[in-house]
Amino acid sequence: MDATSLMRKAATLFASQTAAVHGANRLTYREAWDRSVKLANGLLALGLKPGDRVAVLEDNCIESSDIFQGAAIANLVRVPLYARDSREAHLHMAGHTNCRALIGSPQYRAAAESLIGALPDLEHVIIRDDSYEPWLAAQSPVDPKIAAHEDDFHVIRHTGGTTGAPKGVAYSHKAWLNVCRDWFYIFPQVNPGDVCLHVGPISHGSGYQYLPVFLAGGCNLMIDHFDVVETMELLQREKVAFALLVPAMLSAITRHPDARKYDFSSLKCILTGTGPIQDATILASRELFGDILWQGYGQTEIPPIAFMGPQQWFAEVEGSTPLRACGMVLPFSDVEIWDEDENPVPLGEEGEIVARGDCRMTCFWNNPEAMAERIVNGWIKTGDIGRLDANGYLYLLDRADDKIISGGYNIFPSELENVIAFHDDVLEVAVVGIPHPKWGETPLAVCVTKADAAVTEDEIVALVATELGSYKKPGKVVLQTTPLPRTAVGKLKRKALREPYWQGHDRRIAGA
16 A cells, blocks of 8 residues: 555545645645645656655745645655755755755755755756746646555655764655554544644654644644744644644743633644653643643654553553653554663663564665664664563663754754864864753753863854754853863763763653
């Protein structure tokens, strides 16, 4: 079974229902499908063929619907680029997947056009400016009915690995449908007309909710930024049933003085995750919204590993601490905890979380070395440290790969280190995650400087913000002339740098 035929069925059965909303723009299923057919035909008319890759650089917008369905109709493979990433990241993601076309929102024209000439396979850049709608309208409205096989590639998302370049995580049609099935397995039923709010970009985690909602006749309501008041107004006005709100968003809403003036009674399910969440935020959210909170844990390579709903999350279970868990192992996932020799440890003991199931990626795109490194006998090694108790609750304790999750976004120390290390006054630098009251975690940059250095903390922060984007800037900078702590063989002791900031915390990760 392929995603395209299922979307085509939904477009037929729910033709008059609202399919997508962004601002004042609304599309019925019929309108959304017609636009997507035209986009598919437009891309095919440019010479693209089934299986070719198309990069997408956008925030959430009504045109996001065009490419979500349109790429599938033409049996092309979507490659989402992340708007906050650097040009180098865009070059790698679009380059190693050999994208032949790129579709971008007008605000990212410069970033998109900067790739022209730098990527030999990139033949077409389509900017959704004033010329987009006339171009789209001129394309054939006839569904090309290109056959898609369940093993054909459907989407390639990227990790931001701590070493080397980001890895392309490729999903076939079948694998993506399995992800969608497992993602919604324990959620309330999606009924035709149910509204799902996408605050985060559908190129990221929120995209896992787009297709299940579309297939069930629901409405995908997209916004392109988070504002606490606007979000609360949307939840009430649009009678939102489903939403993915990262911990920092939930914290902002529950702390707002007017939060209890709004009517949230239409909500069936708020999913949170993408980072740890503090007890105070959980309990305040439950008090505000009621028993409609779900939490999920997974990775790009195997998105749904453990989920839990309110009956599991807020239960009193002997031998477990549900409030501190990141979920319960899903029925269609298999999870173990391994020691350093890749042997399973007894329940309750700590080790690396590994998982397997049919909701996992098909492969790392053109990267057999990464496949061999991350997959052992069918098990995907997450790089996260945790434990699994006898009741099926999974606890996330630390990150073996030093990844920092700040406000729901993944930040990788090597990215910041590579930028800061080029400063003339910096001899060496290490970045680790430390607690932050709003974002859950924030990067700490420890810089060893020259004895006569004039560099300031603000200068380091501005450097990172300029090169990588403001959301990756360090929340704290330490300038010192003493060397970084290292082992006898010269390996950086990151734990020694971050440990003082985690005193009083029972986990070396924090939530908003």
